[in-house]
Amino acid sequence: MAGHMAGHRAGHRPEREPRRRVTIADVARHAQVSTTAVSKVLRNAYGASPAMRDRVKAAIEELGYRPHAAARAMRGRTFTIGVLIPHVRNPFFADVLDGVGEQLGGSGYQAILVQGGSTDLAAESRAVEALIDRQVDGILMIAPITPKSRLEEVAGEMPLIVLGRHERSSAYDAVFDDDDAGTELVVRHLIELGHRRIGHISQRNAGRGKPVALPHLTRAETYRRVMTEHGLEGEIAIATTSWTEEGGYDGTRELLARSPRPTAIFAGADQAAFGALSALHEAGLSVPGDVSVAGYDNTRLAAMANISLTSVDQDGTLMGRTAARLLLERVEGRTAAMRFSVTPALVPRLSTGPAPGSGAGA
Amino acid sequence: MAGHMAGHRAGHRPEREPRRRVTIADVARHAQVSTTAVSKVLRNAYGASPAMRDRVKAAIEELGYRPHAAARAMRGRTFTIGVLIPHVRNPFFADVLDGVGEQLGGSGYQAILVQGGSTDLAAESRAVEALIDRQVDGILMIAPITPKSRLEEVAGEMPLIVLGRHERSSAYDAVFDDDDAGTELVVRHLIELGHRRIGHISQRNAGRGKPVALPHLTRAETYRRVMTEHGLEGEIAIATTSWTEEGGYDGTRELLARSPRPTAIFAGADQAAFGALSALHEAGLSVPGDVSVAGYDNTRLAAMANISLTSVDQDGTLMGRTAARLLLERVEGRTAAMRFSVTPALVPRLSTGPAPGSGAGA
Numbered sequence: 001m002a003g004h005m006a007g008h009r010a011g012h013r014p015e016r017e018p019r020r021r022v023t024i025a026d027v028a029r030h031a032q033v034s035t036t037a038v039s040k041v042l043r044n045a046y047g048a049s050p051a052m053r054d055r056v057k058a059a060i061e062e063l064g065y066r067p068h069a070a071a072r073a074m075r076g077r078t079f080t081i082g083v084l085i086p087h088v089r090n091p092f093f094a095d096v097l098d099g100v101g102e103q104l105g106g107s108g109y110q111a112i113l114v115q116g117g118s119t120d121l122a123a124e125s126r127a128v129e130a131l132i133d134r135q136v137d138g139i140l141m142i143a144p145i146t147p148k149s150r151l152e153e154v155a156g157e158m159p160l161i162v163l164g165r166h167e168r169s170s171a172y173d174a175v176f177d178d179d180d181a182g183t184e185l186v187v188r189h190l191i192e193l194g195h196r197r198i199g200h201i202s203q204r205n206a207g208r209g210k211p212v213a214l215p216h217l218t219r220a221e222t223y224r225r226v227m228t229e230h231g232l233e234g235e236i237a238i239a240t241t242s243w244t245e246e247g248g249y250d251g252t253r254e255l256l257a258r259s260p261r262p263t264a265i266f267a268g269a270d271q272a273a274f275g276a277l278s279a280l281h282e283a284g285l286s287v288p289g290d291v292s293v294a295g296y297d298n299t300r301l302a303a304m305a306n307i308s309l310t311s312v313d314q315d316g317t318l319m320g321r322t323a324a325r326l327l328l329e330r331v332e333g334r335t336a337a338m339r340f341s342v343t344p345a346l347v348p349r350l351s352t353g354p355a356p357g358s359g360a361g362a
Numbered sequence: 363m364a365g366h367m368a369g370h371r372a373g374h375r376p377e378r379e380p381r382r383r384v385t386i387a388d389v390a391r392h393a394q395v396s397t398t399a400v401s402k403v404l405r406n407a408y409g410a411s412p413a414m415r416d417r418v419k420a421a422i423e424e425l426g427y428r429p430h431a432a433a434r435a436m437r438g439r440t441f442t443i444g445v446l447i448p449h450v451r452n453p454f455f456a457d458v459l460d461g462v463g464e465q466l467g468g469s470g471y472q473a474i475l476v477q478g479g480s481t482d483l484a485a486e487s488r489a490v491e492a493l494i495d496r497q498v499d500g501i502l503m504i505a506p507i508t509p510k511s512r513l514e515e516v517a518g519e520m521p522l523i524v525l526g527r528h529e530r531s532s533a534y535d536a537v538f539d540d541d542d543a544g545t546e547l548v549v550r551h552l553i554e555l556g557h558r559r560i561g562h563i564s565q566r567n568a569g570r571g572k573p574v575a576l577p578h579l580t581r582a583e584t585y586r587r588v589m590t591e592h593g594l595e596g597e598i599a600i601a602t603t604s605w606t607e608e609g610g611y612d613g614t615r616e617l618l619a620r621s622p623r624p625t626a627i628f629a630g631a632d633q634a635a636f637g638a639l640s641a642l643h644e645a646g647l648s649v650p651g652d653v654s655v656a657g658y659d660n661t662r663l664a665a666m667a668n669i670s671l672t673s674v675d676q677d678g679t680l681m682g683r684t685a686a687r688l689l690l691e692r693v694e695g696r697t698a699a700m701r702f703s704v705t706p707a708l709v710p711r712l713s714t715g716p717a718p719g720s721g722a723g724a
Contacts, residue, residue, distance in 0.1 A: 304640035
């Protein structure tokens, strides 16, 4: 009877009538299964047959049941995961979020996001605390500033996945790109094209104390190593700004002020590479005729014909999907720490070419 | 004593010792004021002197007090606002979020975000319900699909600001761009440059039933009106895809297949214009020599020298700032509905020029 009533409401949706909240008991009755069975399906637990799963999902759909709200009352779970990203403006994070969304799709989990910035430890901390206060079931953090000790504290409060940092910890899972391998690919690519004066744009270290194991540090270190291995230690030139359009623009102006100027720029990230392209255009220099430019992240804009930016693909969508999968495993009870490293690939495009007068390349 | 203990802990931060949560009473004791005074400062209420404000804020800082968590227990407020956006990939939303962040800065409020997509009513609804379930104090929605009746239901549950929709309602505040004025500016700009065959890229209507009052409908309608007013009704050509890079690319290919092809494309949004530039480049056409391109949103990328896209500035940061201010006013008790419309401005750049053979322009 309750099931019938609820079905009636869902079908006609009168806007003004106050709705009684649909309960798990309503769903069980409607699907003609036990509440335990409904709960199993909601948790994606083993022991629920495909047929039962379909029946329960149909009942949930028909009644407009909201598992996260009811589940909170039932067993303390909110079916919400928290995601901390520095800023939505970086399209690489959009790729990561697409992967998270793909993995969560159909699981009944909803992701809520907070922005932590990337320069202010206090702001990043407040954002993390806001997530904890929202009673999420687990957290995925892209947190360039937070000290490792604080990450371990958070991991003590709830399941945690950390994306984009290389430290080892037994308290949380880590998902990251092999930044060393990716940087080696791109710097060698430029050297093979005959470039010797290859500049690099890096980021300032945010926060105080010992710098954490972040991609920009690994990329700068590998850039130095590969240059040195090819006898180019005298040509090392790093502009330290930020991986934004503005940072790439400023960093490129700084590198162009050198005499002689670089013939190639490894911008560290696509966002910075877009700023580099803009600065070079303004300076009347052609790409790649006068200066080659390479990014990192292989964002969608990099692939567009009028930009055609050589970049390194670290598959943000795969990283996001993996991070979400690991997080749900932890919510389900796994405690052993796991590390997942993406092997990056070079995607050469038209923004890199032979060094002027080098005779190298095609 | 409690104040001293808490201060000690905040100063030395021993990592392993479980921390007792700092309470509002601790803050009051530490600042040597009443708890009512602390509460006033937290609410930004009138009647708190600047000196008291400074004293309380210093105590909050020193003790590491987290107002939103404690306030929830104290008076039912969570000091969190929920923001629904379709997708983080659109840089216009990053501008809006920057404005929200600026307005909330220092208020003690934290924004949490959910993505609703822009094609699936069920996904958008689940995202809104997730925010309500997270017990936010108010919601800011950029919700292109949700029916107005559902917006009014949400507004019945909590303070609501709707961004980017033109409907009138007495239940919530609306913040939107004057899309009619903005579109008139850009279409007239192209006509004044001598263009007659001006194509337009629009979006499919998502959701079922009567289309809601969304920017893409207003922009398409105004495009038709201005073309007709200039005797160009026979040249109206609309490609209906989506306001993404992919949608702009596909829409441009569709428009280029017409014979004769358009000499100008008003892409409806910068994201779509980026895809248009890519498609034109691939087709071997020069911009603006063969085809002029204009966007809408004046995103940061539009301003970059190598892109230099003519666009319409609707000041997303101002919209975000205003929306957050209106939302906090509603949380504080305002119930009368307000509407705030941004007057857009044309930003002409190098992607638009005289129509081929028209003799118009500079």
